[in-house]
Amino acid sequence: MRGAAEQAEDEAFLRLYGEWAPLTPPQMAAQMEGFDRPWWVVGGWAVEAATGYRREHEDLDVSILACDVPAFVEHLRGRWHVWNNAGGVLRPLGERWTDVEDPASQLWLRQSAADPWVVDVPLTPDRDGRWTHKFLPGEDAEVDEVTWLGDDGIRYLAPEVVLSYKARLGRPKDDPDLEACLPVLSVSQRDWLRNAVERTAPGHAWLARL
DSSP states (O other), X not given: OOXXXXXXXXXXXXXXXXXXXOOOHHHHHHHTTTOOSOEEEEHHHHHHHHHOOOOOOSOOXXXXXXXGHHHHHHHHTTTOEEEEEEXXXXXEETTTBOSOSOTTOEEEEESSTTXXXXXXXXXXXXXXXXXXXXXXXXXXXXXXXXXXXXXXXXXXXXXXXXXXXXXXXXXXXXXXXXXXXXXXXXXXXXXXXXXXXXXXXXXXXXXXXX
């Protein structure tokens, strides 16, 4: 449950950027049909898929490799407007801007200026087409090595990697996600997560649970 401070922050965000009406993973999969580059669900939906833990979802987060942004924009042309959010500065991708300057920025999708945003795409910087971790220098892998394919045919980010991103934010609302994931993490996944948290959030309370 979100506290008063988080609720106030959310309300201020909506006043500034507008409403959200997020798609579900199956709805996003329908939009991505025919896209021949890797994409995967991250965040809370990935935790739910890995654990079965039913949780609230404020949005839908999916990711693609930064090198695939032009192909992504072209795939959605005529259906969705793709905006690049770089540090809170928004600009539309398409005719004038075709790529992003910051490979660690985000993309937001909506149908028009009168419609709500439907998906947040935190980009994954790549190294020659390989996945990299934004906050762990030197950590790279093939996409298939850090994602898994669900029974629904949708690819999800591995739970330990999802948690490594959440840990550095230090939000109480992410604690239930850790507890849901602990029973499904293998020894090697726990070891990887503990090392990642030690590097990105030294002294984090999660270390005692890992």
